[in-house]
Amino acid sequence: MNYVIMLDGNKLPQNHVPFSRTMLDQTIERLQVINGHLKRLPELHVTPEVGLIDEIIHIQVTGLKPYQNVTIEASVAENNARFVSWATYKADKKGEIYLSRDPALSGTYSGIEPMGLFWSMKSQTEGKRMIKKRADTARIVKIKAKPNSETSGTECPCLEKTIERWYKSINVQRIPVKEGKLRGTVFIPEGKGPFPAVIDMFGGLVDLVESRAALLASRGFASFALSYMFMDDLPKVATEVNLQYFLDAVDWFSQQPYVDADRMGMLGLCFGGGLSLWTAAHEPKIKAVVNINGMPFFHCQLQKNDVPTPYQGIVKTDAEILKDGVSMKGIFSVPDNNFIPAWQYGSKILVLIGEDDLMSSPHWHAKYLEACPAEFRSNIEMVRYPGAGHLIEPPYTPLNRLIPVSFGEIERFDAVNSTFLLCGGETKLHAKAQEQAWDKILNFLRTNL
Known part of the structure; x- marks a missing residue:
């Protein structure tokens, strides 16, 4: 006789299962999403997404394959120029990268530098200075994570966040x-x-x-x-x-x-x-x-x-x-x-x-x-x-x-x-x-x- 293992650990004969095979598959799929260690999609976390220019930004990438290499980029368009930075990181055994913890292996900076993506930006137009002469608008920073992998689609997407960096607090x-x-x-x-x-x-x-x-x-x-x-x-x-x-x-x-x-x-x-x-x-x-x-x-x-x-x-x-x-x-x-x-x-x-x-x-x-x-x-x-x-x-x-x-x-x-x-x-x-x-x-x- 075929048995089905229930969620409480008990075994029931298949013809006594109180829901259909389709329902069981859907439940297991939901559990896989809930239990992150079973199935996690890659995610880019950037906090705060709106903050002052002198605040530290926390950047994490999760849901990667263990020890996977990822390139993280940042870019800003300002003063009629584009400023860009990048660094390559290796995920830990859980498939996670923390810029506050992990060293950049190569890029516009190296080592453990939580804000390296910001201060290492370089203008693509020589001699251009990143300067915001008026303080009533935010500096818009685009951050991307590009896993270095031959796979594509949901297994290895290009992740992106856009954040605002302000010199002026909202109530100033x-x-x-x-x-x-x-x-x-x-x-x-x-x-x-x-x-x-x-x-x-x-x-x-x-x-x-x-x-x-x-x-x-x-x-x-x-x-x-x-x-x-x-x-x-x-x-x-x-x-x-x-x-x-x-x-x-x-x-x-x-x-x-x-x-x-x-x-x-x-x-x-x-x-x-x-x-x-x-x-x-x-x-x-x-x-x-x-x-x-x-x-x-x-x-x-x-x-x-x-x-x-x-x-x-x-x-x-x-x-x-x-x-x-x-x-x-x-x-x-x-x-x-x-x-x-x-x-x-x-x-x-x-x-x-x-x-x-x-x-x-x-x-x-x-x-x-x-x-x-x-x-x-x-x-x-x-x-x-x-x-x-x-x-x-x-x-x-x-x-x-x-x-x-x-x-x-x-x-x-x-x-x-x-x-x-x-x-x-x-x-x-x-x-x-x-x-x-x-x-x-x-x-x-x-x-x-």
């Missing part, structure tokens, strides 16, 4: 500013103010970049992304920048109802860093300054209204011609320690230094500290990042080593005779520096504002 307010001569964008955090406040500036080659200011607001700071060149009727060359503009920006921002005027700071990259130092040297309201690879003197003669300001350096012509471009770090110098005295009103100063900066020499930051009077020297903190280049940006931003010479006013430098200027940086070390620097910036501002 974004307010464009066109107030007198001031140009920029204000971001107001969620919650009840007034808030500690930061004026944020990038270098002298872009009109306005909102991304970092939006991220600061998402972390609790009222922020003002301040443009000082190229936008609307603002100067088109650095020598036309009026330093009174930055004092006016502090005065206006400090009067806003969402700003705590007793807790104001500035954050600047490159030329924006030097301008932040100058503002702190002339405005007691600035209690903290973060200078990212900004020279502590000016590379050209600037004026406050019609009065020339000191702190002017010298531009020489001994740019270094390297294999993939020109390094400008050697063309600037400053006579007689003519540094910007940002310390004189007691402002706390954090200087972040990329030791592979090829646009401005790290040498001058050490000289700056030496020039600071002894009574203020403890107010200055310098952090050096080996292998980091000039553009130290929020975490997981891909390294940009090159800037086209035709960009902005670079083409006016007589020392340049190449297609690209070099920002410097080694991909993996630069990525680690950006991650550490962002934590350092937030902690510094929270402590001193």
Whole structure:
């Protein structure tokens, strides 16, 4: 007699089974789907699918064959360019891959790097920088998993997820500013103010970049992304920048109802860093300054209204011609320690230094500290990042080593005779520096504002 094993382990004669063979097959099939170890389809898991740019993304692939090789790709379309990264992984004996646990065997990065797909992206157009100038839209990232197998269909599909990476939290307010001569964008955090406040500036080659200011607001700071060149009727060359503009920006921002005027700071990259130092040297309201690879003197003669300001350096012509471009770090110098005295009103100063900066020499930051009077020297903190280049940006931003010479006013430098200027940086070390620097910036501002 034929028997059928029931789900409770008992045996019944086949002619006593209380349901049909079709029903039994359907039940077993459902059990196979429920019990993942019996039958699992490959799946790509990415969390969170919507989050801030400085959040870690968790990526997993499950349902693979044991020890199967899989290539995972990420891509972004931004700034009129496409950025791509990839890495190959081997599944474990359960057919699972965890980017937080497993090493990448090859690709645009290697080793255990949970966020490697993000910081190792490379532009398919040379010299293009992944930069989001407006923060009111998300960065869209497409992630694909392509199992390396000769089979196809449901046994080995191409898996895909699309995620959103934001600089601005959903409840952060974004307010464009066109107030007198001031140009920029204000971001107001969620919650009840007034808030500690930061004026944020990038270098002298872009009109306005909102991304970092939006991220600061998402972390609790009222922020003002301040443009000082190229936008609307603002100067088109650095020598036309009026330093009174930055004092006016502090005065206006400090009067806003969402700003705590007793807790104001500035954050600047490159030329924006030097301008932040100058503002702190002339405005007691600035209690903290973060200078990212900004020279502590000016590379050209600037004026406050019609009065020339000191702190002017010298531009020489001994740019270094390297294999993939020109390094400008050697063309600037400053006579007689003519540094910007940002310390004189007691402002706390954090200087972040990329030791592979090829646009401005790290040498001058050490000289700056030496020039600071002894009574203020403890107010200055310098952090050096080996292998980091000039553009130290929020975490997981891909390294940009090159800037086209035709960009902005670079083409006016007589020392340049190449297609690209070099920002410097080694991909993996630069990525680690950006991650550490962002934590350092937030902690510094929270402590001193």
